[in-house]
Amino acid sequence: MVELKNVSVTYSNGVDALHDVSLRINDGEFAFVVGESGAGKSTLIKLLLKEITPTSGRITVNGFNLEKLKKNKAHKLRRTIGFVFQDFKLINTMNVYDNVAFVLRSIDAPVKYIRNRVPYVISLVGLKDKAKCYPNELSGGEQQRVALARALVNDPQLIIADEPTGNLDPKTSLEIVELLKGINECGTTVMMVTHEHELVRHFGGRTITIKEGRITFDDYIG
Numbered sequence: 696m697v698e699l700k701n702v703s704v705t706y707s708n709g710v711d712a713l714h715d716v717s718l719r720i721n722d723g724e725f726a727f728v729v730g731e732s733g734a735g736k737s738t739l740i741k742l743l744l745k746e747i748t749p750t751s752g753r754i755t756v757n758g759f760n761l762e763k764l765k766k767n768k769a770h771k772l773r774r775t776i777g778f779v780f781q782d783f784k785l786i787n788t789m790n791v792y793d794n795v796a797f798v799l800r801s802i803d804a805p806v807k808y809i810r811n812r813v814p815y816v817i818s819l820v821g822l823k824d825k826a827k828c829y830p831n832e833l834s835g836g837e838q839q840r841v842a843l844a845r846a847l848v849n850d851p852q853l854i855i856a857d858e859p860t861g862n863l864d865p866k867t868s869l870e871i872v873e874l875l876k877g878i879n880e881c882g883t884t885v886m887m888v889t890h891e892h893e894l895v896r897h898f899g900g901r902t903i904t905i906k907e908g909r910i911t912f913d914d915y916i917g
Contacts, residue, residue: 696722697743697853697886702752704738704908712738714908716752720886722852725879727895728888730905736888739905740857744776745769757852774802777846777883781858783838785830785845791817792826795844802849812848820844820874836867843874847883854878856887860894872898 697720704713713735720726730736741747743756745764754761757775764772785794796813804812817826820840830838839859846854856875860868872887872894879885889895895902896916904912 696720696755696757697884698753698755699742700753702742702749702754704735704742704747705750712908713742713749716905716908716910718903718910718913720884722884723879723882724901725876725885726887726901726903727898728886728903728905729890729892729895731890734905735908736890736905737857738908740855740888743855744778745772774849775852777849777851777854779839779842779846779854779856779859781861783830783842785838785841787830790827790829791822791833791841791844794830794841795848798845798848816844816848819847834867835863836870839863839867839871840874843871843878847878851883853884853886856885858889859887860889860891868894869897 697718699716699718702713702716703711705711728736728739738747742749742754745761745766756772759772761772786797789797792813795817796809799809799812814826817823820843822837822840822844825833825837830841833841854875859875860871863871868891875885875887876898899916902912902914902916903910
């Protein structure tokens with residue numbers, strides 16, 4: 696569960712990024728967060744990952760009270776979140792299997808668990824036959840699928856996808872959102888941040904619009 700209560704953020708340079716934002720995304724929900732560049736989407740993500748702290752207000756993510764969570768314990772919060780970047784952030788010297796396994800190795804997961812979990816997640820995103828390929832041997836859509844597998848591999852409670860279709864063609868974009876929808880149907884909460892209104896209208900569902908640091912729309916569209 697993600698909950699913000701009366702959250703505002705003013706940066707040290709005087710920029711007001713968020714204004715009195717209250718928002719709740721329940722466990723198992725899929726929500727689009729829509730807004731143009733500079734609307735406050737990136738600030739919202741940084742708050743949820745505890746990369747920054749709000750000027751005022753309270754935030755709860757996956758059972759963590761972020762006001763009380765010390766910075767040196769923030770890694771515990773982040774282990775409950777899978778993050779998907781727009782520009783993939785893959786390690787070019789590692790193949791698909793190792794890019795995904797890297798997440799589990801970094802938290803000292805048991806070797807047997809890694810050997811079972813990684814192939815399963817790679818298959819889940821449709822890349823079973825690409826496990827030994829390197830990022831430069833993959834299409835943009837395939838690279839984003841690897842990024843999605845990496846976000847999934849630690850079985851997070853919440854996936855935050857930050858403009859995951861920003862570098863993809865329309866057909867591939869639809870496929871990536873379909874994948875995210877399928878993951879959500881298995882019980883994982885998904886928050887997809889985007890500026891692509893056409894994509895949101897195509898899929899419908901809960902849509903949260905941020906404009907100039909304020910939530911201007913929060914409802915279900917057909």
